[in-house]
Amino acid sequence: MSSQVLDTPPPTPAPADDDLAALAARHGLSVSxxxxxxxxxVRQLWDRRHFITAFATAKLTAQYSQAKLGQVWQVMTPLLNAAVYYFIFGVLLGTKRHVPDYIPFLVTGVFIWTFTQSSIMAGTRAISGNLGLVRALHFPRAALPISFAIQQLQQLLFSMAALVVILLCFGVPIAFSWLLAVPALVLQFMFNAGVSMIMARMGAKTPDIAQLMPFVLRTWMYLSGVMWSISKLTKGDHLPHALTIALETNPAAVYIDLMRYALxxxxxxxxxPPHVWAAATGWALVAGVGGFIYFWKAEETYGRG
Structure with missing residues (x-):
């Protein structure tokens, strides 16, 4: 028995991590x-730009594929929301008495707010709701929240056709100022995409955030002047100055006000609010660039665990 123990070869020492790294580098291997x-x-995202737009269009087409009215719901949903808000805030609470062209004012606010709300909600589930795709294919994960923001932009453009009809029916004339809607939407899209990427990273780590977001977004909507005029409320000195600044520089309210001014x-x-275009550009850059970098820093963690 003792001779067998003595004759047993010693165990082979495990290779050091430095040796493994050198071996992998020598054979052209990299971390998965x-x-x-x-x-x-950024270059990888640009190379996949056709996938991003095709994915967004496919999602938009499939969104109401089971409904009998199909894509009509893209316009009907925000219009029905506007009708409910008109009855509650415009009729019961009498808000319409203090706002000229209240129905165009309200519908514009609802449509623009819905763009931000839907982009953020879709972005929150962009990773956690598409784990099969994330784990099966290699692509820059930012393509998902960006494509969902593009999907909501496409849906807004359908709704804008209905908004134009409503504006004309209520006597709002066509004007050159309508062209200002284009840069306003570009800035809002950058803001929405950036916040969507922030929420996508947070939702990937903590999926329960998606259950909390409807309450956060509903509160944000009531503070954004969708159904009421912020300029009327903040007129005078009856509110604390800090609260007035917060209401006026609220990014959702800034983009809604810009669209109302344009249309x-x-x-x-x-x-x-003062310096409104500077505020809109600032929010777009801070959220867009900051959200993109924040999302990119966790790129290797998505779909794991």
Whole structure:
């Protein structure tokens, strides 16, 4: 028995991590799912731009495929929401008495708010709701929240056709100021996409956030002047100055006010908060660039665990 113990060869020592790294590098191996550099990540996204737009269009087409009215619901849903808000806030609470062109004012606010709300909600589930796709295919994960933001932009463009009809029916004339809607929507899209990427990273780590977001977004909507005029409320000195600044620089309210100024002739520049275009551009850059970098920093963690 003792001779057998003496004759047993000693165990082979495990190779050091440095040796394994050198061996992998010598044979051209790299870490699976490693985060690329930021410029390389941007290049990968650009290379997959056709996938991003095709994915967004496919999602939009499939969204109401089971409904009998199909894509009509893309316009009907925000219109029905506007009808409910008109009855509650415009009729029961009498808000319409203090706002000229209240129905165009309300419908514009509902449509623009819905764009932000739907983008953020879809972004929150962009990773956690598509784990099969994330784990099966290799692609820059930011493609998912960006494609969902594009999907909501496409849906808004359908709704804008109905909004134009409503504006004309209520006597709002076509004007050159309508062209301002284009840069306003571009800035809002950048903001929405950035916040969607922030929420996508948070939702990937903690999926329960998706259950909390409807309450957060509903509170945000009531603070954003969708159904009431912020300029009327903040007129005078009856509110604390900090609260007035917070209401006026609220990003959702900024983009809603810009669209109302562009489309409704009775909504004058005096009703816009100070430096509104600077605020809109600032929010777009902070959320868009900051959200993109924040999402990219966790690229290698998505779909794991």
């Amino acid at each position: 799912g490693a985060r690329p550099t930021l410029p390389e990540y 409704i002739d009775s909504f004058h520049s005096s009703q816009l």
